[in-house]
Amino acid sequence: MKIARGLPVFATAALACDNCYGPRDDAIHVRNVRRMQPESQSATIKPRAPLEWGQLNFLHTTDTHGWLEGHLIEQNYGADWGDFAYEASGPYIGSGSAFDRHRYLSVHNSIPGEWACVGGLSLGMSGDLHDGAGLSDATDPNGLVSNAVFENVQYDLLSIGAMISPPNHAEILIQLGNHELYVTDIAYETFNGFSKVYGERYVTSNVQILNPTTSAFDYIGNKYRYFTTHYGLRIMAFGVLFDFTGNTNVSKVIKTADLVKESWFLEAINYEKPIDLFVVIGHNPVRTSAKTSTFGLLYTTIRGLRPDVPIQTFGGHTHIRDFTIYDEISTGLESGRYCETLGFLSVSGIKSSSFHGKMKPRGVPNPTRKAIKVLSAPSVTNGTNQSSVATGTSSSPSATDKAPTPSSATNGTGSSNSTGPELVYSRRYLDWNRLTFAYHAVGSQDRTFDNYRGVKVTHQITEARKTLNLTTLYGCAPKTYCQYCKPFGADGNIFGLLETALGQTVINPERASIPRLIIINTGSIRFDLVEGPFTLDDSFIVSPFKDAFQYIADVPFEIASKVLGILNAGPNQKKRDLSTQDFSFAPIAGDACIDGTIPHEHDALKPRSIPLTRGLHRRQTTASTPGYTTTDDFGTDGDDTPHSMIPNYPQPNDIQGKGAFPADGSDPKTVDLIFLDFIAEGYVIPALQSLGAKYTVKDVKEYLPVTFTTNSYLPAYAKLAWQKGVPNCPVGTGVGS
Numbered sequence: 001m002k003i004a005r006g007l008p009v010f011a012t013a014a015l016a017c018d019n020c021y022g023p024r025d026d027a028i029h030v031r032n033v034r035r036m037q038p039e040s041q042s043a044t045i046k047p048r049a050p051l052e053w054g055q056l057n058f059l060h061t062t063d064t065h066g067w068l069e070g071h072l073i074e075q076n077y078g079a080d081w082g083d084f085a086y087e088a089s090g091p092y093i094g095s096g097s098a099f100d101r102h103r104y105l106s107v108h109n110s111i112p113g114e115w116a117c118v119g120g121l122s123l124g125m126s127g128d129l130h131d132g133a134g135l136s137d138a139t140d141p142n143g144l145v146s147n148a149v150f151e152n153v154q155y156d157l158l159s160i161g162a163m164i165s166p167p168n169h170a171e172i173l174i175q176l177g178n179h180e181l182y183v184t185d186i187a188y189e190t191f192n193g194f195s196k197v198y199g200e201r202y203v204t205s206n207v208q209i210l211n212p213t214t215s216a217f218d219y220i221g222n223k224y225r226y227f228t229t230h231y232g233l234r235i236m237a238f239g240v241l242f243d244f245t246g247n248t249n250v251s252k253v254i255k256t257a258d259l260v261k262e263s264w265f266l267e268a269i270n271y272e273k274p275i276d277l278f279v280v281i282g283h284n285p286v287r288t289s290a291k292t293s294t295f296g297l298l299y300t301t302i303r304g305l306r307p308d309v310p311i312q313t314f315g316g317h318t319h320i321r322d323f324t325i326y327d328e329i330s331t332g333l334e335s336g337r338y339c340e341t342l343g344f345l346s347v348s349g350i351k352s353s354s355f356h357g358k359m360k361p362r363g364v365p366n367p368t369r370k371a372i373k374v375l376s377a378p379s380v381t382n383g384t385n386q387s388s389v390a391t392g393t394s395s396s397p398s399a400t401d402k403a404p405t406p407s408s409a410t411n412g413t414g415s416s417n418s419t420g421p422e423l424v425y426s427r428r429y430l431d432w433n434r435l436t437f438a439y440h441a442v443g444s445q446d447r448t449f450d451n452y453r454g455v456k457v458t459h460q461i462t463e464a465r466k467t468l469n470l471t472t473l474y475g476c477a478p479k480t481y482c483q484y485c486k487p488f489g490a491d492g493n494i495f496g497l498l499e500t501a502l503g504q505t506v507i508n509p510e511r512a513s514i515p516r517l518i519i520i521n522t523g524s525i526r527f528d529l530v531e532g533p534f535t536l537d538d539s540f541i542v543s544p545f546k547d548a549f550q551y552i553a554d555v556p557f558e559i560a561s562k563v564l565g566i567l568n569a570g571p572n573q574k575k576r577d578l579s580t581q582d583f584s585f586a587p588i589a590g591d592a593c594i595d596g597t598i599p600h601e602h603d604a605l606k607p608r609s610i611p612l613t614r615g616l617h618r619r620q621t622t623a624s625t626p627g628y629t630t631t632d633d634f635g636t637d638g639d640d641t642p643h644s645m646i647p648n649y650p651q652p653n654d655i656q657g658k659g660a661f662p663a664d665g666s667d668p669k670t671v672d673l674i675f676l677d678f679i680a681e682g683y684v685i686p687a688l689q690s691l692g693a694k695y696t697v698k699d700v701k702e703y704l705p706v707t708f709t710t711n712s713y714l715p716a717y718a719k720l721a722w723q724k725g726v727p728n729c730p731v732g733t734g735v736g737s
Contacts, residue, residue, distance in 0.1 A: 037069050037070060037072055037078075037080050037458065037461065037462060037465075038462065039072040039073065039471075039533070040070055040071075040072050040073075040078040040079075040080070041072075041073060041074070041075040041078050041731065042075060042078065042433075042434065042435065043075050043076060043078060043431065043433035043434065043435040043436065043641075044075060044435075044625065045076075045435075045624065045625055045641050045642070045643075046435055046436070046439050046641070047430070047431075047436055047439050047440065047640045047641050048640065048641065048642055049365075050364065050365055050440070051344055051346070051364075051365070051426070051428055051440055052346055052364075052365040052366055052367045052368075052426035052428075053346055053361045053364045053365065053366060053367075054346035054347050054348035054359075054360070054361070054366060054367045054424070054425075054426065055233075055346075055347060055348040055349065055350055055355070055357065055358070055359045055360075056233060056277070056346065056347050056348075056350060057344070057345070057346045057347075058312075058314070058333070058343070058344065058345040058346070059342060059343065059344060060314050060333055060335045060342070060343035060344075060345065061335055061339075061341075061342060061343070062283070062314075062315070062316030062317075062334065062335050062336070062337070062343075063283075063316050063317065063336070063337040063338065064337075064338065064339050065337065065338055067338045067339040067340075068080060068081035068339065068461060069081070069461050069465060069537075070083075070339055070432065070433075071338070071339070071340070071432075071530075072537075073530050073531070073532040073533070073731050073732070073734070074530060074734045074735070075433070075625070075733070075734060076340070076431050076432075076433060076625065076627050076641070076643075076734065077338075077339060077340045077431060077432040077433060078432075078433050078434065079339075079432050079433045079434050079436075079437060080457075080458055080461055081339075081457055081458075082453075082454040082455060082456070082457030082458030082459075082460075082461065083434050083437055083454060083458070084342070084432075084437065085453060085454055085457045200222050200225055201222075201225065202220070202221035202222065202239075203221050203222050203223075203224065203225050203237055203238065203239030203281065204219055204220045204221035204222070204223075204239050204241070205219075205223050205238045205239050205240050205259060205265070206240050206241055206253060206254035206255075206256065206259045207219070207220050207221075207241055207251065207252070207253055207254070208220065208251065208252040208254070209250060209251045209252070210250040210251070210252075217252050220251075221239065222239075223238075223264060223265075223268075224236065224237060224238050224264075224265075224268045225237045226268075226271060226273065226275075228354070230357075231355055231356055231357030232352060232354035232355040232356050232357070233276045233277060233350060233352055233354070233355050234273065234274050234275055234276045234277075234352065234354060235275070235276065235277050235278075235279055236268060236269070236271055236275045236278050236279070237278075237279040237280070237281065238265075238268070238278075238279075238280050238281070238282075238298070239280075239281050240256060240259065240280060240281075240282040240284055240294065240295075240298060241253055241282055241283050241284060242256075242282070242283065242284045242285070242292045242293065242294050242317060243255050243256060243292070243294055256294035256297050256298060257297065260297060260298065260301040266305070269301070269302055269305045269306060270305060270306075274352075274353070274354070275306070275309055276309070276310075276350055276351070276352040276354075276355070277309065277310050277311075277312060277350055278306070278309055278310070278311045278312070279311075279312050279313075279314070280295065280298055280299075280302075280312070280313045280314075281313070281314045281315075282295070282313075282314075282315060282316075283315070283316050283317050284315045284316070284317060285315055285316075285317055285318045285322075285334065286313050286314070286315035286322055286323075286324050286332030286333065286334045287318075287322055287324045287332070287334075288324070288326075290318060292317065292318075293315075295313050295315060295332060298313075299311060299313070299326050299330060303326075303327070303330070308329075308421070309329075310329040310347075310350055310421060310423060311326065311329070311330035312330070312331060312332075312333075312345075312347070313326075313330075313331070313332035313333070314332070314333055314334070314335075314343075315332060315333070315334045316334060316335070316337075318334065319336065319337035319338075320334060320336065320337075321334065321335065321336045321341055321343075321429045321628060321630045321632070321638065321639070322334040322632050323345075323427045323632040323634055323638060324632065324633050325371045325372070325373050325633045325634075327371070328370060328371045328372070328422075328423070329371065329421060329423050330371070331345075331371055331425060331427075331633075333345045333427055335429065336429065336628075338527075339432045340431070340432050341429050341430065341431070341432060341628070342429075342430040342432055342436075342437075343427070343428075343429060343430070344426075344427065344428040344429075344430060344640075345425070345426070345427050345428075346366075346367045346425065346426045346427075347367065347423055347424070347425050347426075348360060348366060348367055348423065348424050349421050349422050349423040349424055350421060350423065351421040366424075366426075367424045367425050367426035368424050368426075369424055369425055369426065369634065370422070370423070370424055370425075371423065371425055373633045373634075374633065374634055374635040425634075427632075427638055428638060428639075428640045429630060429638050429639050429640055430640040430641075431627065431628075431639075431640060431641045436640060436641065465537070469536060470535060470536050470537035471535055471536070471537065472535055472536040473533055473534070473535055473726065473727055473729075474534050474536070474539075474715045474718035474719050474722070475534050475718030475719060475721070475722025475723055475726060475729075476532065476533060476534065476723075476724060476725040476726055476729035476730065477529055477530065477531050477532060477533075477534045477718070477722060477729075478531065478722065478724070479492060479531050479732065480492060480528065480529070480530050480531045480732050480734065480735055480737070481493065481494035481497045481528065481529040482494060482528040482529075482735050482736070483495075483522075483525060483527070483528055483651065484647075484648045484649055484651065485528075485646050485647050485648070485649070485735055485736050486649065487649045488649070488650075488651050488652055493651075494525060494528065494529055494542075495522060495525075495651060495652070495655045497529070498520070498525070498655060498657070498714075499655050499656060499657040499658075500657065500717075501657070501713055501714060501716075501717035501721075502518040502520065502657030502659075502713060503518065503657035503658050503659040504659070504717060504720060504721070505713040505716040505717050505720070506518045506549055506657070506659070506674060506703070506704065506713055507659065508672075508703055508704055511553075511672060511703075512660065513660055514553075514554075514660060514671070514672050515557075515658070515659070515660045515661050515662070515668040515670075515671045515672070516551075516658065516659050516660055516671055516672040516673075516674055517561070517563075517564075517656055517657075517658050517671050517672075517673055517674065518549070518656065518657040518658065518659070518674040518675070519563065519564060519567070519654050519655070519656050519673075519674065519675045519676070519679070519684070520547075520654065520655060520675070520676050520679075520710065521573045521653060521654050521676065521678065521679050521683075522651050522652060522653060522654065522655060523572075523573055523653075524543055524545050524547055524676065524678070524710045525542060525543055526541070526542065526543060526544055526545075527541050527542055528542075528735050529542050529714075530732065530734060530735065531730070531731065531732030531733075532729050532730065532731040532732060533729040533731075534714070534715075534718045534722060534729075536715070539711055539712075539714055539715050540711070542714060543710050543711055543714060544711060545678075545709070545710050545711065546709040546710065546711055547676040547677055547678045547709055547710045548676070548677045548702065548706040548708075548709055549674055549675075549676065549677075549702075549703045549704045549708065549709075550674070550675060550676070550677050550680050550700050550701065550702055550703055551672050551673060551674040551675070551700070551701060551702075551703040552672075552673045552688075552695055552699050552700060552701070553672055553701070554670040554671075554672070555670060555671055555672070555673040555688075555693070555695075556669070556670055557667050557668050557669060557670060557671050559688065559691050559692075559693050560670075560671050560673045561667075562691055563673065563687045563688060563691075564654055564655075564656045566687040566690060566691070567653055567654045567679075567683055567684070567687055568652045568653050568654055570653065570683070570687075571653075572653055573653055573654070573678075573679055573682075573683060624642045624643050624644045625643055625644065625733070625734070625737070626643060626644050626645070626646045626734065626735065626736025626737055627639075627641070627644070627646065627736070628643055629643055629644070629645040629646075644736070646735060646736035647736075654679070672703070673688075674703050676710065680697070680700055681697050681700075685697060685700075
């Protein structure tokens, strides 16, 4: 389904209705609206220093996963897509373009270095645009609404899973991510809609889709892009997805080992026109030691054929902040996840006979650091709930983490060879908030930061959230519950909360009196649950997957009680290759039309309607708040805003709730053993069989209707236990406080 660029047309059962018949029994609470989003908080800690501007400057985003409204109750990341979006037309300055090139030029009255989403200031995006927040996930297919909002930013380069962004004279590359390929409808929406919006800037060197007209596989975007920036740098760009295997069968991911042998790829490396810089963007970890990264092979292939041409990579997928050095003229940048991070990279020293800009823009700091690893940097994670939980890898290099061996570009000591260029770099990870954007927009003040385009995008998001009923309030979370910042079992750890919630909500009315054990895998939780309003949007944020509850009846307690220990002693239960139902969210009963006459499958899920929390404005302070504390190949000074470290503790594979146990504390003789369909055949049945039980998949039944899923039980629990403070929910200070 196509969406108009103005007010989107939504095709989903999750939409709110303008005209509902019958009496309403839900209270309506209306609150005033302000910029950013009505619920957002303001950051209190400003950046530590101005950015260092070079010959070529890049902005990079990745793994936005639908968080275009920002983090509404986390002050570090409260900006929305309107605060960030680039103002592509007119001389407007401010929020519509956080780093407006017109502003930069007018202030300095000189030719600066280039922006890069590649060039001058260039913008890049490395993919994964949905599956993580309601704005992207409450439509069928996912992204119908959020893609239209996303397209307000004029990226230079995008990939399936990756992107780089620019101002007026910048170039854009775009590349898709694996989340654009799980489901056929979403893959075709990307091919027929999104890729056409960005045209040649959408680069997918190794991803194809079955063309229903020709029955042949076509590249979703361009195989490569050769272009000249505003100030004359000549760039060859590729967009490469990691070797993903969970894609729909109408798409094809070419393995990197095969890609680097293809004649067109080798010819592009040895292009007939001069190349000053290679840019490789992709939904692909930049650190070559990551299990899924294929950037190492791409680097060695390009370097082997072009030993003296700089290479710059932009990656994603691992959800971390990272900067890695391949050789003295080749580096990689990865820019976090979930609209928490805007990556900035500047470089000077690129040799080019056609460049007519400034190597060192006047009136601003310039990059000074050669690409030499800080080997003494401690090997730690980035110290926040935003750690590399997606892959289990660290965001920090160890002293032994080495780049692929180059053919001739480096002598192995970190110093330049005698014939190649001598490049200097600067990298910075910007917190996604208005205070940061206004600080770095030259000459801007927060009150003048808005412009027509930015305000329009913000209003587009606000209206879409209302239409999708994402602000439906289920209760007030009394505290922050995090995935990793607290040890398992500690107060504030989310999994202890979930054990309680499972026991009180996963109940088959016909078997309510029968003792039950309920097992879920911790991988079904995607994000922290932050103190404040718990809404329909938050239900997608915390647990977007749609795993159903199955069970085996009357299992001897002596056997059932040992299953959890076996599962937690076994291998990690990786997230499955998500099925269509995981990306086709049906509304919780009662959400589509708040009408008291509509029967609810689970009465606990009947929502209240749309209280918009007024954002909290705090004075700026110099004290640090918990957040990212990143270590990368340049050391520990990459975070734009100083933060205190958030701990990161290991968690079990699975957790277990229980219900209807004897009141005297004794153990029952038998229980209903309940578990998710995702872990049934591959984990639970083998665990039971290892205990001597004879159960098979034939003994597994549905415990609840398949419409009640892992996306349902927290809203049900909120309606039961979190009514204190409704509708004026107190908002906490975020994770780690």
